[in-house]
Amino acid sequence: MNAPGASPNQLTAAQAHAAETGETLFADSKKLGMACFLCSESAFFITLLVAYALYLGKDTVGPTPAEALSMPLVIVNTVMLLSSSGTIMLAMKHYRDGRYGQFRVFLAITILLGAAFVIGTAFEWKDLIEAKHLTISRNLFGTTFYTLVGFHAAHVTIGLILMSILLGIQTAGHLSKESPAAELISWYWHFVDGVWVVVFTLVYLIGR
Amino acid sequence: MISSRGHRSPQLLNINLTLVLAAIRSCLKLAAMIDHRIESAPCPLRINVRLLTWSMMALLIIAGTATPALAENNSIFSPASSNSEKINDIFYLVLAITGLIFVVVFGAIAAFVLRFWSRDAETAPEPPQIYGSWPIEIAWTIAPLLIIFVLFLIVIRSVNEQRPERAPSDALKVTAVGHQWWWAFDYREHGFITANELHVPLGDEEHPQSVFLELESADVVHSFWVPRLGGKTDLVPNRVNTMWFAPREAGIFTGQCAEYCGTQHSKMLLRVIVESPDEFEQWVENQQKPAVDDPAGAAGKKLFLELSCANCHTIRGTGAAGTFGPDLTHLMSRQTIGAGVQDNTRENLLIWIANPHTFKTGCHMPDMKLTPEQVETVVSYLITLK
Amino acid sequence: MQADTYTVAPARRPLTSVMHEWVTTVDHKQLGIMYIIASCGFLVLGGMEALLMRLQLWAPEMDLVSPDTFNQLFTMHGTTMIFFVVMPVEAGMANYFVPLMIGARDMAFPRLNAFGFWMFLFGGFLLYFSYFGAMGLYGAGSAPDIGWYAYAPLTSPAFSRGNSTDYWLLGTMLSGVGSVSFAVNMIATIITMRAPGMRLSTMPLFGWMILVTSGLILFAFPPFTAAEIMMLFDRHLGAHFFDTQAGGDGLLWQHLFWFFGHPEVYILALPAFGIISEVIPVFSRKVIFGYATMVMATVGIGFISMGVWAHHMFTVGMSDTIDLLFSGATFLVAVPTGIKMFNWTATLYGGRLRMTVPMLFALGFLALFLIGGLTGIMLAVVPMDWQLSDSYFLIAHFHFVAFGGILFGIMAGYYYWYPKAVGRMMNRKLGLWHFWLQFIGFNLTFVPMHFSGVLGMPRRVYTFEAGYGMEIWNQLSTIGAVVTGISLAIFVVNLIYSYFRGREAGDDPWNAWTLEWATTSPPPAYNFEEIPTVKSRRPLWDLKHPDDPDWKHE
Incomplete structure (x- = not known):
């Protein structure tokens, strides 16, 4: 902002604090904003998880989780999503070091892994609906399962869109080095992966 | 009324x-x-x-x-059961504690305002600045802590006293079912169902007779509240809640649904009739009988069974076995109709049957579009149901 | 940036250009004003709903409105006042004054700020559009009639036909999205954009209270959104979250709702506390007593308030242990709240009290909030709650908190900050009439409700039974409501009158101490010519009293 009187050597209280301690989260509004947003997101997912856990085994009609959920596909899915967390970490490492070629490669791999996860989920749902006759209106399990997994998958999809835009902008050379966009999107992606770990544990390990 | x-x-x-x-x-x-x-x-x-x-x-x-x-x-300060008496006692105690706090704090505010009211503050020099004092802060952190500790002990004791498990085992057991917008009282041990009026016997000083209620809902959340007999308990669909009270005096105690439950929430009244054991026995005996078969109502009975009345109402001893509306087996033993909207008289029944929405807009009993003659006939049957 | 766009007199430009500027603005001050104006509009609506209800309750068996209309009135009144009056007016004041008080040029995310405002406004429109658009297949086009906490299963398609409930769900959900973006923005602004030298421990208390409020919003709103999504899925996708026929549990909604609903009370109250914490010191001419404990109490309230929600549910048949746990936690909230009361009172001691209109409102706040707090303690006593819950006593209690407390605090804020935002003082004479009529009207409305509650009157009834002694209390309440209505009309007149005719305010009409008074009234678009460097909690005091600055004492 080029308002009068803003002298360039004037640091806000937070920046001065950051310069002293090296702690940047509380000096960078964008990072902090993202962190706050993710906090509210976690409150949202915790609510869905609580509803799922609360209604486990309360169904009046089948199928139950044990009857409906098959593990092999989900395990492959999980491996893909978790490794995408690793690939985006590598991508960010290259980004910070200025190796943009490698950054783009690893970001693309991340997108592919995420997309594979979404497609995998689609196949899982197809099987559930057609073979196991589990729909959202079937029973409490269907209700809570599709809501929880569906909202997670929606978040994955949003992450894919964000990463694709990031890749496009970066490839076109419109992403300045100072922009925190890449880092914030990687936070979001890690968060989505973290949620999956909890969802997987509750739905496929404990609840099944 | x-x-x-x-x-x-x-x-x-x-x-x-x-x-x-x-x-x-x-x-x-x-x-x-x-x-x-x-x-x-x-x-x-x-x-x-x-x-x-x-x-x-x-x-x-x-x-x-x-x-x-x-x-x-209907004041909660005129308790008529052991439970509401206890709540009443706690009320006075808590009122005294909070009243004291109010007097002290409000007194301080008022005193400071009057004492330090300044009319020349614009020109006067600034007063001495007091930044705070840790001893004072600690004092007024600990004082409220002590007060709430005392209050908490009171709560623990009183909650414990009033719990359903504390109900005497010889209590009269009744199941109350909330419907939009009326109450069913199911005397399961006696084998009959009635509506909107709960009859209970009065014990004596040594042997107070308790009433143990199982509360269920047929549709949405309701709440059973008779202020003079005790606190309210909600009727939640898919759950069975319980409450109990031991009346201390005979009489008619009115109450109503206390959880918003739709259009006619305001007219979901109920009454608890506390009567002598003899009167209660008599009443039970009458309720247990099937409906009276009075020849004066024969035509009306036929009409009642032909029209769709029987789909929703039960009259024991006839083919009518609906459960959506109140049981009418002994309709005329009740003081009111429509969950308390009107006194139970022939005139009011005529208006009610002709169109229930005259008294109770939006209630679930439909306007059956009967001719005046049909209404007359049906009511002439209903008033035989003593 | 074009200098001073904000203060250009609107009349000099074509209306379309002015409107374009306001609609597209991302300036925190303009957005703040739009929040406040919108909330005034909703206040008129919510107030008229309240008046209609009071008129209907003038006597037993009145026929002014039908039962269904009455049920819609209290649903709309509650929803409007909470989501579309108090939330936005506080968001507006925070938007306008937090950046000024912490010496920032704008919010951290100006566009997100605008997004939040428009989400709120759209949510409000959606709610009120239900009056025209909720026809549905059933043809019951009208406002929602489910009560502001919308207990399941009254909201299921079987009991709530048509689309009015959907409008309620979507309207509040959208305004919730707006609130969350407001909170994210506020936290980022307050943490990262304070003026040089302003540590968190030297930040004005209003900033602290907004910070804690924002934290609460962050954790309280998303569960509410999730619950609303569940309800929408129930209503439209055949899901069974709250479907008791399929094993679902209506109590889950109650828990989720109050997990949001109770922190919401503090989300509404803390900003008002913040205003009071600014107004009382300035007009007592004294520094706030016990700044550090005020901050600790605020943070304490923030944490404890997340763990008291089920005290709204003592009558639903929870276990002893849970009842006692929540009763204890509720008592605990009284401690930090009490500390605040005591600190405000102690600030008065030894001061030179200037009886300005904002100060009168602040004192009114102290008296009324005290009563609301004490009746709150009564309701935390579980057996008393069994009697008083869902009765008119409860209505009296929470209006003493929400109206006597929060709205009086907000009014103090209006009179205190109006000169800064408009450049003119609000008229004192009208202000005094407003205050006294509102004070009298308020007490006349809500003191009697304690009595009608004790006499057995449940809340949300469109009529009450004759002969139980409730008539007189209801009539007093109705008279009080009319008086309150008149006082609020005077307030609106004062807002408009003072805009054109008010006395010029100057930069610092109250001789106050926080940074917003260091710039012009109204402030330029960039807020400060030069970002000030701060050494204490009262930078302007330091400036005015170089001989005895605050930072020597902190």
């Missing part, structure tokens, strides 16, 4: 009046003080202070005179 009279002892009335007079006196004193201090304040302020004082006094006077003048009484 019939209801029990409020029982207010003359002493209590006296206390009331003394309190009111004392309050008015302090009001006047305060007003005079304020008036004195704000002589130079702008006109509206002065007028408003007086207006405030006078209206407060008017309120107090009304409070003092209106309360004892009750024709009927």
